[in-house]
Amino acid sequence: MSEYLAVLLFAVAGIGIVLITFGISRLLRPHNPYPEKNVTYECAEETVGPSWIQFNNRFYIFALIFVIFDVEAIFLFPWAVAFGQLGLFALVEVTLFLMILFFGLFYAWKKGVLKWV
Amino acid sequence: MIDYVSALSIDFGLIVPEITVLVTSFVVMMLACSKKVSSWSSTVTLVGYVLALWFTTRQWGHQGSGFADMVTCDNFGIVFKAIFIVASIIVVFLGHRYLRVKGLHRGEYYALMLVSTLGMMVMANSSDLIVLFLGLEIMSVPLYVMAGMYRRSLESNEAGIKYFFMGAFSTAFLLLGIAFIFGASGTTNLRSIVTDFSYIANSFPVYLYAGVALILIGFGFKVGTVPFHTWVPDVYQGAPTPVTAFFSVAPKAAGFAALLRVFVYGFSEVTILSDVFWVLAVLTMTVGNLLALRQDNVKRMLAYSSISHAGYILVALVVGGADAVAAAIFYLVAYTMFNLGGFGVVTLLETRSGCKSEFNELRGLSKTNPYLTATLALFMFALSGFPPTVGFIGKFYIFSAAMQSGFVWLTVIGVMNSFVSVYYYLRVIKTSFFDEAEGTPVPAVLSPTIIIALVITAVGTLGLGLFPQQLLQLSQAAIFGMP
């Protein structure tokens, strides 16, 4: 348990450092906003339209593929740790598992999901 | 080295049919990647299904469990697996031409169907609630995609979204129910639940009943029993017709396999369940039939009719016991035949351009396609339960099982419902035989594949009606193989 306590201390120290520097900076820096200064940056032009614009829907597809393979990676870690005690059968099973997911990647690849432009 | 292969009793022999279906689905998916070979996908799918069916029949009579007691191989599961595979084979034949006409003939369709079938097979084989849930998910996710496959049709998109939301919602209920059961019993294994039932029921009655109720709601959504049926008409009408045919049979049979396994085997000692099922059965058949009366669209009518048929099968769950399970299996086989037949004719008619399966599009069909109309009439007779079709025999076994256990009122209501249903089934026959078409009717073009599908279903409907003995023995032998 003390291991996690140390991690907690570290997190507290990390957040603390940020807050302290922000606090010091707040005391030191000038504060002089006016409307022109607070306009969203758009290369010195007047800001046009809303800021939350449409973007390429491929990003969503990548996010979906990522979720699948990230879960796969998580399953591989415990397998790798215990591999010394498991032997051939575990290797075959994990190969099958990877193959199944790799089929998915291959399919997406062939269907042009991974292609940009 | 840890010898976990024997510790967990990993035995791939138990799941050879499942592996066959899985491998086939991968092959089909790889074929779908290339335009040149994607037209082979239907053939490969058929080969896979036939192989899986062969492996399934080879398992008949074997009993065993494996994978840490999570998978059970017994005759009950084997019969259901055979039902799923046969239904899928018929759907493959039945949809081929429709998909080509509508531009939907892609390898993905078959791959999704195979994966869905795999899920159903896992469900039928599971002796653990978690594996059951896993199978349910494997079954459902491809179905959502299949419902929305016809992307140019707004109705199909609606069907996909609606089915997805309802399905996800019901799955949440089911999973919560499983969690409650696990909380009460400390296990998800049906066998252990049966063994420790009296202890669980005495110690944690609230969790147990809450869990059972939630599981019931979850499966209720899947098989379309009445308070949870609202998605059925829209999804059935919107989805591409072969997909609807698949929906109306295979997932329903899988849902009933799970219901029978969980409630007739697992929670057989929850006495109140019989009353709950009584109410559900009566509601389902009555509401389904009454709403079907008002429909002007054949697909929508068949959707409501499939709800009412779920009601008849629920009678078997009211009764419980081996005879009722056999009757339910018999009915499901019969239902698979004549319902797929009915949808087959509708599919064929929809390959005519601009056809939306309205009732008035059936007018004058007997002039242009007399044999097809006769086949349609046969399926409608079977759906309404006329002898000598298998529809009659199926209903007879279900209701005689109910009578023998003393459920007189249930039987009376069921038979009355059957009479009501005659009206709308005969309306199909009346429209197609006796009503004059406006203008010149367009004949439906038959293709070899759909003829095969219609012949299989027609022979099944009539043949099993005339010689039901074999099938009855088979369904009586399909008992739970869990001591």
Next chain:
Amino acid sequence: MLEVIIISSIKVLTVVIVVLTCCAYSTLLERKLVAYMQHRLGPIYAGPWGLLQPIADAIKLMFKEDLVPDRVERTLYTLAPILSFVPSLLVFAVVPFSSDFTLFGYDVTGVISDLNIGVLWVFMITGFGVYGVVLAGWSSGSKWSLLGGIRSSAQMISYELSYGLSIVGVILLANTLSMTEIVGQQDSIFSWYIFRQPLGFILFFTCAVAETNRAPFDMAEAESELVGGYHTEYSSMRFASFFVGEYANMLAASAVAATLFLGGWQGPLLPPIVWMMLKVFFGMFIFIWLRGTLPRFRYDQLMNFGWKVLFPLALLNTMVTGLIVMLTNGTN
């Protein structure tokens, strides 16, 4: 218990201060090295060889006005820099920086926390980094920020896969997820895992460069097309925490690479802490060297490279390592 807390607190403070100082001087190192690579001098006025330059920079950033544009989502806008900086620091919680030693009569371990899931901790915390980026991009209410944030989050998740998979090989060999034990296994130079996992090391480092959004994978802040990327609308200390976060991430990646592949603090003659520093700064040198040498990828090339080259290679590396481990186990 109290004693443990005090020792831990002292260690935590030391590590935080050392890491922050290293971050500061990494900026100087980078400017100097890149300058020499480009035949320039780099900072020379603040102190000898510009040694006081980082301090001058810090003071300058402290005194800058904090601009908050009207369109931002206040809460997330404030949270994003913290979420970007703190996780990069937290990685050091499990990195062993020295062997166990005795100080003023107390036995001190050379690591803040020897979690038995140390490697998983590293990847969990690294995974948090993407939140800072995507929240900053979204909450700034600027088109540049949004595009930069989305782009770099897609890049980071794409490379995170290969990042995670590239070290499965090491875990297969080490049979543990504890960083301390992994260092303990590399006690002679030839048992360093880089020699048994060369491909794994290359994949790991490539992905680390992409994960930290550094050149040649610095699409997120490609000045020529996206102005500043996700931190376009940030200024003053908020900007500084993104900036320091980037350097802390690089240091963390170097430290993890050193621990997993280069034997951590193990080494002859010199004291362990010096070896660790040398290896970490070797990693930093490669980071800077890559920046000075390679031109930026195009975005489609970057995604293609991640999904079609690195990811299959990482899978292949995992399977081949598994096969070899099994075969060698069999002969024993």
